[in-house]
Amino acid sequence: MKYYAKLIAIDPYIEEQATFAFGQYQLCCFINSSPWALNTGNIYLLELGLCFINKIKPELSKDKCFIIKQQQDTFTHHINGYLFENKLILSN
Template structure:
């Protein structure tokens, strides 16, 4: 999904790391592409996506409380949300990916938990 996001911080040690603010939600992301110089505190149009380095781990969950929790100081998150078609609706953020329809159609209209290896961002 595309959002307008404010850059909270850029990591001097890991040049692909950026912390974005999407309103009240702050997300640590891996920069996939940035065709221009990025400046802290500026607002940019971005596209967010979930990245799985090995296999997609997604399963149904009984919990109906959406959450979005960073795992330690990594790029990984534990996300609980509602799967609707090709969209994962979670706490303050919606992710859109056709893989939800192609491989996880059996989980459509259910609450799910997944752990992406990272949330990737492309600056548009």
């Protein structure tokens, strides 16, 4: 899925690690590739994919609060949203 997002930060030690803002949500991402140099503060069209590792599986939640919360300083996030036709919806 493709989204527009603002580049908030690039990790000074791991250049493939970046934090992007998607409206009110921030997401720490691994940058697989980029055809150009990225600059903090600019908005980019990103293609995002979710990766489930370590046998983590999506679970049905009864919580109606939509969130994205990074787990410490890792790529792991707690995401609570609405899954519809292979798309994760977090807001209107």
